[in-house]
Amino acid sequence: MIAQAEFSQESLTNYHRAVQKELQFINWSKPQIGWVKLNVDGASSNSIGQAGAGGLIRDEGAYWMNGFGVSLGTTTNKENWQEMSSNIRTGQMSDWITDPNCKRAVSLILSKQMPDLADSIDLVCQEKSWEGIIKKIWPRTKYVMAIITGSMAQYIPALEVYTGGLPVVSPVYGSSEAVFGINMKPLCRPYDVSYTFIPNMAYYEFLPIDNHQDPNCTIRKDAHLKDHIVDLANVKIGQHYELLVTTRVLSGLYRYRMGDILLVTGFHNITPQFKFVQRRNVVLSIDIDKTTEQDLQNAVTIAMHILEPLGFFLLDYSSYADTSSIPGHYVLFWELQLRSNDDFPVLDQVNMEKCCSLVEQSLDQKYKLLRNQSISTIGPLEIRVVKQGTFNVLMDFYVSQGTSLNQYKTPKNIKSEKAIGILDSRVVGKFYSREVPNQDS
Known part of the structure; x- marks a missing residue:
């Protein structure tokens, strides 16, 4: 159904393996050149000992990668950039970083004194406004990758302030169980993101939600869900659905009621495209x-x-x-x-x-x-x-x-x-x- 898509399953799988490898650098190794990691591990937390080695890592040929739009750690960086700059200038980490893995990761980054880099950070952070600060600190940044659909859409204005017009890309839709869909137009406006479902990543079923019905309604008991469910090939444009997914694990097949409410927005060839609307029961x-x-x-x-x-x-x-x-x-x-x-x-x-x-x-x-x-x-x-x-x-x-x-x-x-x-x-x-x-x- 998606034979003509620009992304193959193999390339998508390799992509996610690469992402997972990069996301582990806090505990194991220094990030590869060309990567910037911001708070994927919760580095904006104010609590001592939590993800102390995250925050900002500078490489001018990089892009920014977030887990969710909410992860943008600018609030904490606004409060703590002087400390970060001091660490970079002296090559010494703050005393509150005590976790062995965090200390090891920070020591790989702060391997020497970098006064020139600290001066450039001071110059930018002391400006009256932080609008476009990402482009100022990383002038060769090409885009920001983040999840900005559903409730995450509220963070788009903040992203727009700090990114200075950089594209905000939301490439995939998925969960812990599987990757469900990919964004075939990654440079579209954040509010227009739709995902093309990948038919062979899982088995998808859809419970129709009446457009005039409360999506949190539980009138349909689980025993009668089979009377209403449609498969991927039979969804209709403009209709809201709750997503059900069956995935294969070592011990067998598992069926999940994901709790995501989706809107069918169109088709890529004959494969349905969905916009994430909201979570159920909110x-x-x-x-x-x-x-x-x-x-x-x-x-x-x-x-x-x-x-x-x-x-x-x-x-x-x-x-x-x-x-x-x-x-x-x-x-x-x-x-x-x-x-x-x-x-x-x-x-x-x-x-x-x-x-x-x-x-x-x-x-x-x-x-x-x-x-x-x-x-x-x-x-x-x-x-x-x-x-x-x-x-x-x-x-x-x-x-x-x-x-x-x-x-x-x-x-x-x-x-x-x-x-x-x-x-x-x-x-x-x-x-x-x-x-x-x-x-x-």
């Missing part, structure tokens, strides 16, 4: 409202149009449904960043309240109905702005609870009371919607 709800991950992402993106002309971009966000008071309401945690290196200003209350109102106005009709003054079973939406670095602290918490550092993605709907407490402890401003959303728009 939802905010107070009453009978159901706000999905995609709904929330779209609303937040629209609301940020208020702040972007003022020099802000949204570094990360999360949310939860606060039912501790009556009526309950949506709470969004925003970590904002300035495009320049100026001190963070006091946020304008009027603009932030407009953001709250615009988020509400961008949600669905059911939410707006329940926010109506005559019903009012949902209270005004609240945005809590948190200190810079807060979502790194949140990541540290989840990793300490057993989440894989390489697989971590910021949860968009937080259930953990401890996690909510961490975010609340770092709030610097609270703002509420002052307007009831218009049900006619």
Whole structure:
């Protein structure tokens, strides 16, 4: 079905072997010339002892490679670049790097004093703005490779600030079980990425999701799934599906319900192409409202149009449904960043309240109905702005609870009371919607 595709299975397999080999350099060997590795192992973490040998490695003929868009470690590098520069200048690593593997990896990189390199880093990092900093430090960088689909799309504005117009390439779609698809147009806009499925990498099945139905609906019991499932050859353009995958392992065949909601966008020859939409079971709800991950992402993106002309971009966000008071309401945690290196200003209350109102106005009709003054079973939406670095602290918490550092993605709907407490402890401003959303728009 994909005989005319530009990428063969063999070349894709060799590619992934090469990537896996490079990703292991922290524990085993110095990276090959021409590679730059940024935080694939969680190097932006503030916790001592976690992936201390990651961060920035400089080679002008390189490209940047990320695990997820969220892995871009610029926040920590903004806070710690002086320490990094000092290490490079003196050829000595920081005292807090104590793990033997990390010390060995850093010693391979810091094998001598490099004052000229440190001077060039200082010159760039001391500039008023960090816009395009990747191209300034690595002038021959060709592109950034990262996962920027689904909830990762929120990091595209941050990537655009720091990459200075470099292409952001999302080459493959897959999971721990298998690689499912490849991006046949790697230089397309990040928001337009679709993946062409590779038929012989796994056996794919698709559970249709009605376009007007809540994708988190569990009406279809597992015993009756077979009555609705279609195979790869029978999916339809414009239809949403939940992906099911059967893979072969040493002990037999395993069938997985992946929990990914996909949209069929077209075909490459006769092979279907899919856009990743969202994860299943990610939802905010107070009453009978159901706000999905995609709904929330779209609303937040629209609301940020208020702040972007003022020099802000949204570094990360999360949310939860606060039912501790009556009526309950949506709470969004925003970590904002300035495009320049100026001190963070006091946020304008009027603009932030407009953001709250615009988020509400961008949600669905059911939410707006329940926010109506005559019903009012949902209270005004609240945005809590948190200190810079807060979502790194949140990541540290989840990793300490057993989440894989390489697989971590910021949860968009937080259930953990401890996690909510961490975010609340770092709030610097609270703002509420002052307007009831218009049900006619």
